[in-house]
Amino acid sequence: MADPSRVHDEGERRPSHLFYQGRQRRPLIDRAEGVYMWDVHGRCYMDGSSGAMVSNIGHSNPRVLDAMRAQMQRATFAYRLHFENEPAERLAAELAAVLPAGLDRLFFVSGGSEAVESCIKLARQYALATGEAARSKVIARFPGYHGSTLGALALTGYEPLTEPFAPMLRAMPKIPAPTCYLDRDDLDAAARGRRYADMLEREIRRQGPETVLAFIMEPVGGASTGALVAPDAYYPRIREICDAHGVLLIHDEVMSGAGRTGRFLAGDHWGVVPDIVALSKGFAAGYAPLGAMAAPERLVEPVLEAGGFLHGYTYAGNPLACAAGLAVLEEIEAEGLMDNAARMGALLKARLTGLMDRYPFIGDVRGHGLLLAFELVADRETMAPLPKALNAYDRLVELAYDEGLIVYSRRTRGGLEGDHFLVCPPMIVTEDQIEEIMAMLTRALDRFAAEAGLPAEKAA
Numbered sequence: 330m331a332d333p334s335r336v337h338d339e340g341e342r343r344p345s346h347l348f349y350q351g352r353q354r355r356p357l358i359d360r361a362e363g364v365y366m367w368d369v370h371g372r373c374y375m376d377g378s379s380g381a382m383v384s385n386i387g388h389s390n391p392r393v394l395d396a397m398r399a400q401m402q403r404a405t406f407a408y409r410l411h412f413e414n415e416p417a418e419r420l421a422a423e424l425a426a427v428l429p430a431g432l433d434r435l436f437f438v439s440g441g442s443e444a445v446e447s448c449i450k451l452a453r454q455y456a457l458a459t460g461e462a463a464r465s466k467v468i469a470r471f472p473g474y475h476g477s478t479l480g481a482l483a484l485t486g487y488e489p490l491t492e493p494f495a496p497m498l499r500a501m502p503k504i505p506a507p508t509c510y511l512d513r514d515d516l517d518a519a520a521r522g523r524r525y526a527d528m529l530e531r532e533i534r535r536q537g538p539e540t541v542l543a544f545i546m547e548p549v550g551g552a553s554t555g556a557l558v559a560p561d562a563y564y565p566r567i568r569e570i571c572d573a574h575g576v577l578l579i580h581d582e583v584m585s586g587a588g589r590t591g592r593f594l595a596g597d598h599w600g601v602v603p604d605i606v607a608l609s610k611g612f613a614a615g616y617a618p619l620g621a622m623a624a625p626e627r628l629v630e631p632v633l634e635a636g637g638f639l640h641g642y643t644y645a646g647n648p649l650a651c652a653a654g655l656a657v658l659e660e661i662e663a664e665g666l667m668d669n670a671a672r673m674g675a676l677l678k679a680r681l682t683g684l685m686d687r688y689p690f691i692g693d694v695r696g697h698g699l700l701l702a703f704e705l706v707a708d709r710e711t712m713a714p715l716p717k718a719l720n721a722y723d724r725l726v727e728l729a730y731d732e733g734l735i736v737y738s739r740r741t742r743g744g745l746e747g748d749h750f751l752v753c754p755p756m757i758v759t760e761d762q763i764e765e766i767m768a769m770l771t772r773a774l775d776r777f778a779a780e781a782g783l784p785a786e787k788a789a
């Protein structure tokens with residue numbers, strides 16, 4: 330069996346002026362197609378996490394590449410204060426048609442953090458325009474992830490990322506994310522859902538309702554919680570509480586949106602319509618940097634009337650990115666990829682859940698559609714995390730990478746301890762490819778169990 334450290338050796342020998350998060354090096358990408366990626370040495374990888382839950386329609390999709398090539402030959406960039414462009418207009422219209430009724434005013438950006446910043450700034454300007462200047466606090470959940478720019482970071486609940494910048498941020502109130510799978514009370518799911526939702530009401534009262542601008546949440550959790558899904562009762566109760574206090578409900582669908590959970594928005598599973606939505610990642614599926622904020626007329630018009638939305642990004646709504654986004658939307662619809670995400674997601678979730686028989690250290694499998702994760706624990710009864718020093722979240726990813734499978738991991742409990750792994754292949758994944766993922770993942774888990782001295786049943 331290959332030594333996983335070889336992957337890094339290969340990279341470390343190659344000098345680089347670049348730096349990102351740490352010292353880890355990876356091979357150079359050569360090409361990618363469908364659910365597979367090849368490095369320059371010809372080694373093939375299964376993109377089991379769609380990058381960072383981005384490449385939702387798979388790589389090198391001909392429809393998208395053709396649309397981008399065609400747009401490139403006309404105009405790649407036209408500054409929005411100088412020209413309107415047809416791809417942006419068409420994308421806005423197509424997007425409005427798939428979003429819940431009323432969310433039909435679109436503002437384009439180039440990424441998820443930008444989308445979140447836009448949401449909170451629109452909310453703030455709406456409050457100012459409607460005579461509610463005291464409203465400035467945005468309540469968020471812990472754990473939660475909303476982006477790396479300082480405004481989005483202030484909403485993020487993931488300590489390793491927020492702590493160094495704490496003195497530079499205006500701290501925003503947090504309530505616990507609905508981690509019901511950790512609870513050992515005798516409440517049923519509905520009561521638990523309401524219990525977590527009611528924490529929002531208590532926090533709004535504690536802060537003073539007239540000071541609270543918005544509540545932001547990921548309807549299906551992403552990197553920080555590992556695909557956390559709340560009980561059904563949570564979602565409508567949150568909507569009720571926001572309405573009762575004049576607090577705007579922002580759904581961060583940067584990861585969960587654009588069909589990944591089997592519906593266009595994850596919030597659609599519960600029929601809850603937020604006031605503002607942030608989209609990115611799968612929206613242009615890795616073909617171009619693109620994101621969007623969607624809001625209703627009733628929020629946008631007062632802001633425009635009061636002098637305009639004081640916010641924007643140079644690359645926003647550029648014709649090339651919008652042509653890519655439009656082709657991605659068309660591909661999702663034409664190929665029925667949301668249905669495939671629902672069907673393949675159910676299959677993959679069942680297969681991951683099956684791993685719990687073999688590995689007692691898998692404590693939970695969760696998610697919706699193809700936004701799925703499993704969490705490792707020391708003890709399934711208490712859900713105590715594995716010893717931190719094992720660095721399971723890092724090690725298992727390396728072992729999977731060595732097997733040719735890319736998965737995405739984070740620490741579960743606010744970034745401090747716990748280990749979860751997102752298994753989120755592109756929405757084009759087939760049954761056979763799910764079996765390939767499972768075979769590679771099982772080999773990686775066996776190796777991890779052996780290394781860490783954890784129990785694992787023998788393969789049948």
Ligand SMILES: Cc1ncc(COP(=O)(O)O)c(C=O)c1O
Nearest residue numbers: 440441442474475476551583584
């Ligand atoms: C829910 C959520 N919001 C916002 C972001 C930030 O997006 P970006 O990294 O594109 O700025 C992410 C990225 O992982 C995310 O998952």
